[in-house]
Amino acid sequence: MGLKKLAAKVIDYNERLENGQASEIKPLHVEKVLEKLRSKSTELEVEIASAKSADKKTRLESKLQIARTHIERAEWLLKELN
Amino acid sequence: MKRYLLPVAIGSLLLAFWFSPDAQEIAAGVAIFLFGMLMLEDGFKLLGGGTLERVLERATQSTPRAISFGIISTTLLQSSSLVSIVTISFLSAGLISLVGGVGIIFGANIGTTTGAWLVAGLGLKVNIAAYAMPMIAVSIVLVFQKSKPVRGLGYALAGLGFLFLGIHYMKEGFDAFKDQIDLTRFALSGLLGLIVYSLIGTGATVIMQSSHATLVLILTALSAGQISYENALALSIGANIGTTITAIIGSLGANFQGKRLALAHLIFNMVTAIVALVFIAQLRDMVDWISGLVGIAPSDYTMKLAVFHTIFNVLGVTLMLPFLTRLIAFLERRIVEPAPDVSRPRYLNEAVDEFPQTLERALRKEVFHLYENAAELILHGLNLHREQVFATDDVAGLVRKSRTRLELDLEDDYERRVKTLFSGIVEFSARASDKQIDPDIAERIFALRDVARQIVQAVKSIKHIRKNVLRYTVRPQGATTELYDELRTEIARIAVEIRKLGLAESKDRSALWLDQERARIEEDARSTSKRVDALIRKRDLTPAAATSFMNDSGYAYDAMRDLIEAARSYYIERDSAMAEVERILSLDDEELNEAVTNAKRAARTGESEQTVTGLS
Numbered sequence: 001m002g003l004k005k006l007a008a009k010v011i012d013y014n015e016r017l018e019n020g021q022a023s024e025i026k027p028l029h030v031e032k033v034l035e036k037l038r039s040k041s042t043e044l045e046v047e048i049a050s051a052k053s054a055d056k057k058t059r060l061e062s063k064l065q066i067a068r069t070h071i072e073r074a075e076w077l078l079k080e081l082n
Numbered sequence: 083m084k085r086y087l088l089p090v091a092i093g094s095l096l097l098a099f100w101f102s103p104d105a106q107e108i109a110a111g112v113a114i115f116l117f118g119m120l121m122l123e124d125g126f127k128l129l130g131g132g133t134l135e136r137v138l139e140r141a142t143q144s145t146p147r148a149i150s151f152g153i154i155s156t157t158l159l160q161s162s163s164l165v166s167i168v169t170i171s172f173l174s175a176g177l178i179s180l181v182g183g184v185g186i187i188f189g190a191n192i193g194t195t196t197g198a199w200l201v202a203g204l205g206l207k208v209n210i211a212a213y214a215m216p217m218i219a220v221s222i223v224l225v226f227q228k229s230k231p232v233r234g235l236g237y238a239l240a241g242l243g244f245l246f247l248g249i250h251y252m253k254e255g256f257d258a259f260k261d262q263i264d265l266t267r268f269a270l271s272g273l274l275g276l277i278v279y280s281l282i283g284t285g286a287t288v289i290m291q292s293s294h295a296t297l298v299l300i301l302t303a304l305s306a307g308q309i310s311y312e313n314a315l316a317l318s319i320g321a322n323i324g325t326t327i328t329a330i331i332g333s334l335g336a337n338f339q340g341k342r343l344a345l346a347h348l349i350f351n352m353v354t355a356i357v358a359l360v361f362i363a364q365l366r367d368m369v370d371w372i373s374g375l376v377g378i379a380p381s382d383y384t385m386k387l388a389v390f391h392t393i394f395n396v397l398g399v400t401l402m403l404p405f406l407t408r409l410i411a412f413l414e415r416r417i418v419e420p421a422p423d424v425s426r427p428r429y430l431n432e433a434v435d436e437f438p439q440t441l442e443r444a445l446r447k448e449v450f451h452l453y454e455n456a457a458e459l460i461l462h463g464l465n466l467h468r469e470q471v472f473a474t475d476d477v478a479g480l481v482r483k484s485r486t487r488l489e490l491d492l493e494d495d496y497e498r499r500v501k502t503l504f505s506g507i508v509e510f511s512a513r514a515s516d517k518q519i520d521p522d523i524a525e526r527i528f529a530l531r532d533v534a535r536q537i538v539q540a541v542k543s544i545k546h547i548r549k550n551v552l553r554y555t556v557r558p559q560g561a562t563t564e565l566y567d568e569l570r571t572e573i574a575r576i577a578v579e580i581r582k583l584g585l586a587e588s589k590d591r592s593a594l595w596l597d598q599e600r601a602r603i604e605e606d607a608r609s610t611s612k613r614v615d616a617l618i619r620k621r622d623l624t625p626a627a628a629t630s631f632m633n634d635s636g637y638a639y640d641a642m643r644d645l646i647e648a649a650r651s652y653y654i655e656r657d658s659a660m661a662e663v664e665r666i667l668s669l670d671d672e673e674l675n676e677a678v679t680n681a682k683r684a685a686r687t688g689e690s691e692q693t694v695t696g697l698s
Contacts, residue, residue, distance in 0.1 A: 005673055009666045023658035025666075033655075033663045036592040055478070062605070062678065063598040066669070069677045070594050073667050 006073050010080060027081045034074040041067040091289070107255030111302075115248025115295050122241030123164050128234030138172055142182025145406065149399070152189020160197055160245070160294060162190040163328040166347065168437060170329060173343050174336040175434040175444040181410055183343045187329075187350065188399045191322070195395050197294045198318075198388040201249060201301050211250035217243030249298055256306035271312060276359055279313040283320020293325035297391065301384050311383045315362065318391050319355045326351050335432025338420060342413040349409065354398030368393060425498040427451075427506035438519045445514070445530050448507055449537075449652065450584075455499040456537045457577050460641070462488050462495075463544040464551055464570045471574045472581055481571045487556050492548050500541050507534045522658065529651050536648035543641035544573075547634040554627075561622040565610070565631050569638040572606055575599075576642050580649045593654045593664055596646050601674045603642045610635055 016022035044064040051057040098105040141151035156162045166187060173183045204210065217239050224236025287296045297318060304314045326348045333344035358365060369390045370380070378385045402409065428451050434444040461468045465488050466481065474480045511531040515524060547569070554566045579599050583591055614632060617623035623631075650668075655661040669677060 005670065006666065013662060013666055022662055025659050025662050029657070029659045029663050032660060033592060033594070033667065036590060037594065039590065040592070040595055053476075059602065062602060065680065066598040066601050066674070066677055067595075069669065069673075069680075070597065070667055074663075077663070077666060 003073065003076055006076065010077070025081065027078055030074055030078045030081060034071065034078065037067060037071050037074060041071060104255050104258040107251050107258065108299075109255075111248045111251030111253075111255055112290065112295055112299060113248070114244050114251060115298060116290065116292060118241045118244030118246075118248055119161055119292060119294065120241070121237050121244060123159060123161060125234050125236070125238030125241050126159055128230050128237060138168060138186075139177055142178040142185065145181060145185045145403075148182045148185025149189035149192075152186040152191075153193040154189075155186075156190040156193025157196045160200075161292070162194040162294070162325060163292060165190045165193070166329040166343075167332045170332045170336050170340040170343055171434055171437050171440045174340040174431055175440040176339075176429060176447060177440065177443055180339055180342055180346075180413065181406065183339075184346045184350075184406065184409065187343065187347050188402065191350070191354075191395045192392075192399060194293060194325075195388070195392040198297050198301065198391045201298050202384040202388040209250075210246040214243045214246035214250060217246070249302065252299060252302040253305065256302050256308050271310075275313055276316045276319075276362060279316035280320035280323070280355070280359065283317035283322075284324040285320075286317075287321045287324025288327045291328050291331075293321040296321040296324065301387060304387060305384050311386070314383070314387050315366070315390055316359075318387060319358050319394070322351050322395070323355050335435075337431050338417050340431075342417045345417060346409060346413055350398060350402055353402065354394060357397065357401060358394040365390060365394060365397075425502050427503055427510070430506055430510045435513065435517070438517075438523045441514050441517075441519070442523055442526055442530075445507065445510060445527060446652075448503065448510070449530050449534050452500065452503045452507065452534055453537050453580075453648070453652075455503065456541045457580075459492065459495055459499060459541055460544045460645075461574065461577060462490050463492050463541075463548045464573060465555060466570065466574055468577075471577060477574050477578065478567075478571045481567050481574060484570075485556055485558070487552055492545050496541055496545060500538055504534050504538045507531060533648045533651045536644040536651075540641040540644040540648070543637040543644070546637040550630050550634050561617050562627045562631065565614070565617075565623075566634070568606075568610065569635060572603060573638060573642060573645075576603070576645050580645060583649060583653050588656075591653060593650045594667055596650045596653075597669050597674065599646055600643075601669075601678050603639060603646070604671065604674060605678050607635070607639045 013022055013025070017024060041064060044060055044067060048057055048060045048064065051060055095109060098109070138151065138155075142148045152165060156165050159165065169178070169183050169186045169190075172178045173180065221236045221240035221243060224232050224239065227233055227236065283296060283300070286299070287293050290296060300309070300314050300317045300321070303309045304311065309317070326344070329344040329347045333340040336344075369386050372389055372393070373380070373382075373386050376389075378389065427448055429444040429447040431444075434440040458468050461471055465484050465486065467484075467488075470480055470484075471477065508531060511527050514527050519527075551566060551570065554562045555570065557563075576599055579596070583593075583595060611632075614623065614628055618625065618628050655664055
């Protein structure tokens with residue numbers, strides 16, 4: 001599935017944009033979100049390093065994975081916009 | 083009293099028209115002037131597109147800034163009443179401080195004096211009707227345009243045109259009137275004149291609800307020689323007292339803060355008026371001295387009235403400023419803040435209905451108020467204390483230790499602290515949808531109503547599981563207790579994460595973080611189901627307990643999903659383009675599933691690589 005669904009969302013967004021139903025996304029908007037995601041990811045990495053219990057570590061690692069997925073998607077979106 | 087007011091007003095007008103046809107011209111002039119003010123207000127609202135409201139929030143960071151804002155906005159809008167109403171609305175919505183609000187009112191009193199300068203310096207000196215006609219004609223072309231700012235410009239231009247036309251008719255009316263009746267016969271001198279004409283000025287402003295209109299009427303009458311200069315001074319003092327009525331009326335639907343501001347306005351204008359009346363002789367001398375300095379002719383009474391109006395309002399602000407802190411303390415003592423009642427809407431009142439910006443912000447705050455009540459109730463329903471949950475680093479450990487039954491009537495608390503607020507929110511949103519507001523704001527208002535609905539749903543879900551939480555978690559009962567503890571832990575963790583999101587600076591937070599929680603609970607929901615099956619097979623869980631738990635876990639996961647969705651909608655980016663980015667990047671259930679599976683695969687690969695490395 002990969003980024004297929006994301007691409008479909010972008011197509012849908014473009015249609016809404018053409019109909020005047022969406023605000024125009026500029027690369028700067030994506031960069032700002034990307035920055036937030038990267039700082040969250042770093043925060044999670046620090047938390048993982050200091051986690052004492054294995055359970056907490058696992059939980060944080062799965063959160064980190066989602067954060068990385070978001071980063072990957074944001075980078076893709078940024079590339080598409082550029 | 084109220085029902086007699088309208089017939090009396092109309093009767094008096096008809097009587098005046100019958101008595102003197104020229105009175106019609108004066109009355110029509112006042113009506114056209116007031117109509118112009120309304121158009122000017124509408125024009126600036128359209129033209130600014132909420133600029134006034136946006137600037138207002140930032141304008142109250144210091145008293146000098148608040149005063150400057152009051153001066154500038156009133157000068158531009160030529161209406162201190164509109165500025166007062168916006169300020170009361172913002173104060174009631176909790177968007178500005180009382181000190182800031184009082185500062186704006188002080189500034190508005192100075193700003194309103196520019197009107198007298200415009201009329202005395204321009205309106206009565208040149209044939210402004212000659213400008214009014216083309217302005218009105220051009221404005222109507224602009225009013226019919228599609229673009230909001232152009233339409234706003236049209237309304238503002240028409241407003242200005244009608245203001246000029248109103249002044250022209252008042253002037254003409256008084257000029258014609260003086261040939262028939264000499265109103266100066268009714269002139270009163272000395273203390274009696276001061277008191278009587280101050281009262282007339284107050285009454286006229288209360289009726290017209292515009293000190294600006296009263297002042298223009300005074301200036302035109304003075305220019306036509308129909309009132310004496312001395313009486314005109316008293317009338318203008320009275321107009322300053324009468325103008326407080328607009329703020330008082332505006333504060334009737336406001337909360338305690340709005341009422342405090344209206345009282346501050348009344349105190350300020352009364353004190354200024356009393357000082358002006360007591361020192362009227364000295365003020366007159368000062369006016370003569372300043373007029374001489376700036377080159378105003380000794381017989382130019384209209385300009386001298388404008389000087390007087392400015393001096394006594396500036397004097398009022400100068401006198402009151404050193405007592406600002408004491409004034410605030412007095413207001414807070416006099417109008418006491420009602421004891422916080424968690425069961426009543428705190429931010430939704432009629433005063434915030436006035437402007438879309440205050441409406442949305444007040445609703446946002448109220449939804450947060452509802453969430454605070456709901457979060458406390460949810461955690462109490464799980465026998466957990468909110469403060470302990472938010473303070474701990476080990477939620478699971480805290481939950482295992484929390485075995486004491488919390489005495490609460492969840493049903494009653496739900497009715498009192500959740501349902502009443504939700505009803506208030508629903509009613510407020512419905513009222514808002516009746517108003518013609520920007521579609522974007524309307525959409526955000528409905529989204530906030532949905533957030534409130536999801537919060538309520540979450541509480542309802544917890545109500546369902548409360549019975550078994552008490553049954554299985556107060557006394558340890560093996561695997562069943564462990565399962566219920568896990569549910570309690572997961573819900574508590576969601577509350578912690580939502581709190582973290584709320585505490586984060588808006589520039590740093592992203593609603594996307596909640597995808598991490600969503601992924602976690604969906605994964606937990608699946609693993610819990612498998613675990614229950616295993617426990618039944620091992621006979622560690624009775625089928626009856628398993629059925630109860632499966633029902634309850636359904637409710638618990640629904641509550642978690644509702645809370646996450648509510649938080650996502652609440653904390654989604656306010657910037658619409660950024661919100662679009664978040665919506666696009668957000669993962670749906672299938673994508674979340676895939677991300678979790680990938681994470682597991684990556685973890686397994688990591689483990690096996692470590693094992694291989696360890697072996698070699």
